[in-house]
Amino acid sequence: MSTDSTAHGKTPTAHVSHHFRDANQEYESGKQGIWLFMVTEILMFGAILVGYSIFHAIYPEMFAEGAKSLDWKMGFINTLVLIFSSFTMAISISFVQKNQTKKAAIAMGTTILCGAIFMCIKYFEYTHKFHLGLYPGRYLDAAKVGAEHANLGMYFGFYYCMTGLHGLHVLIGMGLITWLLIRTIRGDFHSQYWIPVEGVGIFWHIVDLIWIFLFPLLYLVG
Amino acid sequence: MMWYNLAKAQSFMPTDGTEIAKQVDNLYGFLLITSFIACVLVIGGMIYFVHKYKRKSDNDKTAYISHNTTLEFLWSFIPLVIFLIVFAWGWYIYQDMRTMPKNAIEISVLGKQWAWEIEYKNGYKAVNEVVVPIGKDVKLLLAAQDVIHSFYVPSFRIKQDAVPGRYTALWFNANKLGEFHIFCTEYCGTSHSGMIGLLKVVTQEEFNSFMEKGQEEGQLPLVKRGEKLFALKACASCHSVDSPAVKVGPSLYKKFGSDEILEDGSKVAVDENYIRESILQPNAKIVKGYPRGIMPTFQGQINENELGALVEYVKSLSGK
Amino acid sequence: MGHSSAHGENYLNHEKGLWSWLTTVDHKRIGLMYMITVLFFFFVGGVMALLLRAELFAPNAVAGVGQVLKSGDIYNQVLTYHGAIMVFMVIIPGIPAILGNFFLPIHIGAKDVAFPKVNLASWYCFMFGASLAIGTFFASKIDTGWTFYTPYSIRTGTSTVMMVLGAFVMGMSSVLTGLNFIVTVHKLRAPGMTMHRMPLFVWALYSTAILQMLATPVLAITLLLLAAEKIFGVGIFDPKLGGDPVLFQHFFWFYSHPAVYIMILPAMGVVSELITTFSRKVIFGYTAIAYSSLGIAAVSFFVWGHHMFVSGQSSFAGILFSFITMLVGVPTAIKMFNWVATLYKGSIRFDAPMLYALGFMFLFAIGGVTGIMLAVLPIDVHFHDTYFVVAHFHYVMVGGTLMALMGGLYYWFPKMFGRMCSDAWARMSFVFIFIGFNVTFFPQFILGAMGMPRRYFDYIPAYETLNKVSTVGSWLIMAGFLISLYTLVRGLRSGEKAPMNPWGSKTLEWQTSSPPPHFNFDVEPIVTAGPYEYR
Missing domain, CATH: 1.10.760.10 (Cytochrome c-like domain)
Structure with missing residues (x-):
């Protein structure tokens, strides 16, 4: 934890909940809590990746056919967008720590915007696939799609489950950052208190990291 | 070895119909005895201590014994050895159970809700009734039509899931004539408990005539x-x-x-x-x-x- | 419940009204809310159990008494709800969420858990998930068994998705509770409370929390995929579409085997507390017990395949899983020996909580040795999915976890409510439950050895006598729990005022008033010695 900052000529005081001894204890607890929660997130996505690898090994050609029908360019743009948003999220934390509230707010706003761009691109990808009849599982119209493998629906089952679950996390992340933004503008966070910003930041990085795994596995590995 | 036979007699296992069943029962008998001894030691020790060290007055002083490394090592090590022995013993029998014999009589068994469909090599079909000759290796090739079923013959101590979309197998060599129950042991819905079949062990001659009869069936009107x-x-x-x-x-x-x-x-x-x-x-x-x-x-x-x-x-x- | 204690203000009367309870972030109040809901679900699951036993009183062919439930379908539904309710809503949350929530922070001298609001959210998750699960009862009843094995669960009923989502949400509650406990133990210990001065109950909860955190996410994704399978037919678990139903079992048991340790480890913790207190003696082998909890937690992640010895996995996998399962037996055995050694040269009192602890040891010894039998490959081939397994896990889950929960409730009742229960009535409840339990479940070992498969609506006449005995036993258990209910309610309404430390225990919760004040301690305790310094 950094020492007092007097950049703006005032010393904001830390807010400490009743059951903590001091701000440091609260900060350490909060940080450990959010990291532990991230472990559960990684395990959850890890398990679906295990399922993906198993079936990829059983039906390599079917998965290749599925991967071919995805547009890697869109996925790539999305990857860049998310990496950039991770950057803006990270600098927003350091702005908060330096009591530069306005810059922090702008960085957070950019992060939300990036999330929105990501979701828009995802939306176009999804609607395009629906248009082609590339639905998950039994709803995939093998005749219309001209699928070479009868169970191509399984690939899209994985595709929609993995990206859908990830997209849900992006939406939750955007909601959380919006909440941060409001509180930042209100002046709740400063050089003495920024746990929520850091917590959400870690969450956002993990969501980003998961995408970095999903993108090559779904779009590139064929 | 009288105590050992006694333990086996009290084990309530159904009659054993194969050599492997006997081996399983031997192992189970050993486990029963060691378990019984372990329980007597632990529960008996508990009851003895509880009785002996009953609280006499409100200001009893107790011994301050925080640990004893030798004792703790012993009671970790001895169970470990026993566990490893039964594991190895079990492994040995399991290998026999899972190694399919060559030149066995093959019979296909299809589990479906809620019956076993049996098909012999000559095309003869039956439901819920497997007929096999005594003293011959028999291999059952299991499949399932709808959901998972499990083929279980208690008297032979064998069991194997029949999984839709793949074949599984089990084998046995019956050494007792008679009829034995077949149960389904993987929950499969409404009539799970009604999926009961009979495994008939007959003499070779009876089996031959049974097969011929099946053959003739093809020529029935x-x-x-x-x-x-x-x-x-x-x-x-x-x-x-x-x-x-x-x-x-x-x-x-x-x-x-x-x-x-x-x-x-x-x-x-x-x-x-x-x-x-x-x-x-x-x-x-x-x-x-x-x-x-x-x-x-x-x-x-x-x-x-x-x-x-x-x-x-x-x-x-x-x-x- | 809002009576005042000798000290005036306490956590019960700190605030008043239903709303103050529903919005509380006090870990003690949240513990009590869990208690009420879990006991309610226990009642529902118990009624289901009695129905099952009543149906099995005689084979269906016997006129008059043969058939209690109208059809196999209804029987299957009842057994599914019995299993799902008891596992997800009673045994898993039981000790951690009730006793753990209440006593973990007090045990380490903290004012609350690390994240009180998350703790409350966890209760709401639990309630929401439980409502979804119970809600299926009013939609179309599910009959998959609590294991949701595919492809049966894909083919049957429509509300399986709702049930599965319910279990998912309850899993989230479990994750949040576990996370909260871990951070609390790491960061919120009072001055002087080193890890090695924590009571063993805390160590047990700590190991449990690790399991809850690491195993539950896998169940979560498995259940989501099952729901996707059901809605979209993606074919991951459906052999008709090229999927693998055995993979579902792998995923499911990867969670559900650690889950059985989520159920039993806290119980072991409670028993460690009870044995030391009522023997007034330092626990034998503190370190061994503490670290064996962690050891069990670690190894339990690698034994899931022993549920699948006959499912069609390879022989090699079977051998490997059997071997590792043997290893997990050792730390469990260590604990048993340590408890017995703790009794040696103690000063033992037989209050009801101690009786429950001794009952636990008795039943858990039997549950333990039969567990070893089931881990031996060829023996398991015979016993798999028979009543032997049913008897084994009831000995561990009911004889173990539930006995410890009851013992813990009687032990901490004075602290929680500031009143004493009648010890005579409590002991009577023990006698009924203990005898009834053995009468119910011991015959099931024999039934299993004879070959009676589980989840059977009907059975062959050879199994009739033992089933009758078992059913009669279930009535004794019912009587025992009704007596317990009466005892607890009577204690609550008219029990005499409890002193600060009625049992003469050394752990921290007994150094504060009964019931504890809003922030647990009037002054933050400073710890200078271990939890069991009876010198």
């Missing part, structure tokens, strides 16, 4: 084959054949050649094609007053010959 198939596919559990009484579906007694009124009020003549359609696409035409979607389709499950036999049998019920 069409009607007879239809009758057999009707029983085999369990049609009789929903359709009565000897009276107009309604079970689940319409009675087939004297049905052929009559007219049926359908749910939309239209009439249809019961002829060969109608029967064929009703077997392959049961929901195409529903007779008035009967629910839709009860009868399963038999599309892809019976061949053209069998279909012909069934139609012939239904015809025969009208005395034509």
Whole structure:
């Protein structure tokens, strides 16, 4: 934890909940809590990746056919967008720590915007696939799609489950950052208190990291 | 070794019908005895201490014993050794259980809701009844049609899941004549507990004549084959054949050649094609007053010959 | 419940009214809310159990008494709800969420858990998930068994998705509770409270929390995939579409085997507390017990395949899983020996909580040795999915976890409510439950050895006598729990005022008033010695 900052000529005081001894204890607890929660997130996505690898090994050609029908360019743009948003999220934390509230707010706003761009691109990808009849599982119209493998629906089952679950996390992340933004503008966070910003930041990085795994596995590995 | 035999006698295992079952029982007997000794030590020790060190007064002083490394090492090490012994012993028997013998008599077993369909190499089919010769290696090739079932013969101490979409197998070499229960041990729905079959161990001669009889069945008249198939596919559990009484579906007694009124009020003549359609696409035409979607389709499950036999049998019920 | 204690203000009367309870972030109040809901679900699951036993009183062919439930379908539904309710809503949350929530922070001298609001959210998750699960009862009843094995669960019923989502949400509640406990133990210990001065109950909860956190996410994704399978037919678990139903079992048991340790480890913790207190003696082998909890937690992640010895996995996998399962037996055995050694040269009192602890040891010894039998490959081939397994896990889950929960409730009742229960009535409840339990479940070992498969609506006549005995036993258990209910309610309404430390225990919760004040301690305690310094 950094020492007092007097950049703006005032010393904001830390807010400490009743059951903590001091701000440091609260900060350490909060940080450990959010990291532990991230472990559960990684395990959850890890398990679906295990399922993906198993079936990829059983039906390599079917998965290749599925991967071919995805547009890697869109996925790539999305990857860049998310990496950039991770950057803006990270600098927003350091702005908060330096009591530069306005810059922090702008960085957070950019992060939300990036999330929105990501979701828009995802939306176009999804609607395009629906248009082609590339639905998950039994709803995939093998005749219309001209699928070479009868169970191509399984690939899209994985595709929609993995990206859908990830997209849900992006939406939750955007909601959380919006909440941060409001509180930042209100002046709740400063050089003495920024746990929520850091917590959400870690969450956002993990969501980003998961995408970095999903993108090559779904779009590139064929 | 009297105590050992005593333990086995008290183990309540069903009669053993194979050599492997005997080996399993030996291991189980050993486990029962060691477990019993362990329980006597732990529970007996507990009861003894509890009795001996009962609180005498409110200011009793107790010994301050925080640990004892030797003792703790011993009671970690000794169980570990015992566990490893039974593991190795178990491994040894399990290898025998899972190594399929060569040149075994192969029998296919198909688990479906809620019956076992048995098919011998010569094409003879039966339901819920496996007949095997004594003293011969028999290999059962298991498959499942709908959900997971599990083929279990308690007297042989064998069990194997039948999983849809793949084959599994088990083998045995029966050394006792008689009839043994077959249970389904993987929960499979409504009549899970009714999926009971019989495993008959017979002499080689009996088995040979049984197989011949099965062979002959191929040459039976069409009607007879239809009758057999009707029983085999369990049609009789929903359709009565000897009276107009309604079970689940319409009675087939004297049905052929009559007219049926359908749910939309239209009439249809019961002829060969109608029967064929009703077997392959049961929901195409529903007779008035009967629910839709009860009868399963038999599309892809019976061949053209069998279909012909069934139609012939239904015809025969009208005395034509 | 809002009576005042000798000290005036306490956590019960700190605030008043239903709303103050529903919005509380006090870990003690949240513990009590869990208690009420879990006991309610226990009642529902118990009624289901009695129905099952009543049905099995005689084979269906016996006129008059043969058939209690109208059809196999209804029986299957009842057994599914019995299993799902007891596992997800009673045994898993039981000790951690009730006793753990209440006593973990007090045990380490903290004012609350690390994240009180998350703790409350966890209760709401639990309630929401439980409502979804119970809600299926009013939609279309599910009959998959609590294991949701595919492809049966894909083919049957429509509300399986709702049930599965319910279990998912309850899993989230479990994750949040576990996370909260871990951070609390790491960061919120009072001055002087080193890890090695924590009571063993805390160590047990700590190991449990690790399991809850690491195993539950896998169940979560498995259940989501099952729901996707059901809605979209993606074919991951459906052999008809090229999927693998055995993979579902792998995923499912990867969670559900650690889950059985989520159920039993806290119980072991409670028993460690009870044995030391009522023997007034330092626990034998503190370190061994503490670290064996962690050891069990670690190894339990690698034994899931022993549920699948006959499922069609390879022989090699079977051998490997059997071997590792043997290893997990060792730390469990260590604990048993340590408890017995703790009794040696103690000063033992037989209050009801101690009786429950001794009952636990008795039943858990039997559950333990039969567990070893089931881990031996060829023996398991015979016993798998028979009543032997049913008897084994009831000995561990009911004889173990539930006995410890009851013992813990009687032990901490004075602290929680500031009143004493009648010890005579409590002991009577023990006698009924203990005898009834053995009468119910011991015959099931024999039934299993004879070959009676589980989840059977009907059985062959050879199994009739033992089933009758078992059913009669279930009535004794019912009587025992009704007596317990009466005892607890009577204690609550008219029990005499509890002193600060009625049992003469050394752990921290007994150094504060009964019931504890809003922030647990009037002054933050400073710890200078271990939890069991009876000198």
